Amino acid sequence: MPVQTKICGLSTPETLGAAVAHGAAYVGFVFFAKSPRNLDFDRAAALAALIPGHVRKVGVLVNPDDAFVDRAVAAAGLDILQLHGAEPPERAAVLARRHGIGIWKAIPVKARADLAAAARYRDAADHILYDAKTPDEADLPGGMGLRFDWHLLEGFRHPLPWALSGGLDARNLAEAVGVTGADLVDTSSGVETSPGVKDVDKIAAFLQSASQL
Numbered sequence: 001m002p003v004q005t006k007i008c009g010l011s012t013p014e015t016l017g018a019a020v021a022h023g024a025a026y027v028g029f030v031f032f033a034k035s036p037r038n039l040d041f042d043r044a045a046a047l048a049a050l051i052p053g054h055v056r057k058v059g060v061l062v063n064p065d066d067a068f069v070d071r072a073v074a075a076a077g078l079d080i081l082q083l084h085g086a087e088p089p090e091r092a093a094v095l096a097r098r099h100g101i102g103i104w105k106a107i108p109v110k111a112r113a114d115l116a117a118a119a120r121y122r123d124a125a126d127h128i129l130y131d132a133k134t135p136d137e138a139d140l141p142g143g144m145g146l147r148f149d150w151h152l153l154e155g156f157r158h159p160l161p162w163a164l165s166g167g168l169d170a171r172n173l174a175e176a177v178g179v180t181g182a183d184l185v186d187t188s189s190g191v192e193t194s195p196g197v198k199d200v201d202k203i204a205a206f207l208q209s210a211s212q213l
């Protein structure tokens with residue numbers, strides 16, 4: 001089965017178009033004020049209108065309240081909520097019921113013991129997104145281009161379908177997939193020239209690399 005891809009943190013028609021044209025299965029919009037990739041709802045709506053139906057729209061949110069989720073889902077027609085904060089399983093389940101859309105729960109990973117948190121979401125999420133844990137003092141819980149030790153996933157019994165994230169780019173993708181066996185991969189910083197500035201050539205190279213795995 002081919003490796004599926006998500007290009008996250010898109011914010012311009014050109015880079016969104018590159019992700020779609022080169023075969024991304026998922027595109028991600030970040031709704032988090034501290035992020036250099038943050039979108040307001042009007043901009044998200046304008047970008048979402050450009051996305052063909054076969055490409056799934058993922059909204060990245062961090063500990064959002066109901067009103068904020070309502071606005072993001074309505075504006076962008078989201079198919080999936082990527083919960084990238086400290087949302088407990090109960091909160092993820094409430095959001096899944098309230099919106100009737102997919103839930104991906106990000107699990108921050110630095111040590112093998114961190115993986116145990118994934119099982120708590122068995123009845124509350126569709127996918128686990130393993131991402132590198134960012135430093136305690138960081139403004140962002142993700143999107144910093146950090147990778148974790150992929151060998152930590154070796155032999156791990158995943159409680160749910162899952163995706164690999166954190167510091168992936170066209171050069172390290174083959175190794176990352178080889179070590180982990182991931183069949184869904186996610187990148188943001190790895191297809192940028194600077195934080196928040198996506199690059200169409202890097203997007204194309206990442207998706208080309210994934211298509212050869």
Ligand SMILES: O=C(O)c1ccccc1N[C@@H]1O[C@H](COP(=O)(O)O)[C@@H](O)[C@H]1O
Pocket residue numbers: 008009028030032035036037060061062084131140141142143144145146165166167168186187188189190
């Ligand atoms: O990208 C952000 O700014 C961001 C903000 C808040 C939560 C998550 C965020 N990014 C997500 O983190 C992973 C890994 O990103 P990277 O490839 O290491 O840069 C990815 O899902 C981003 O969308």
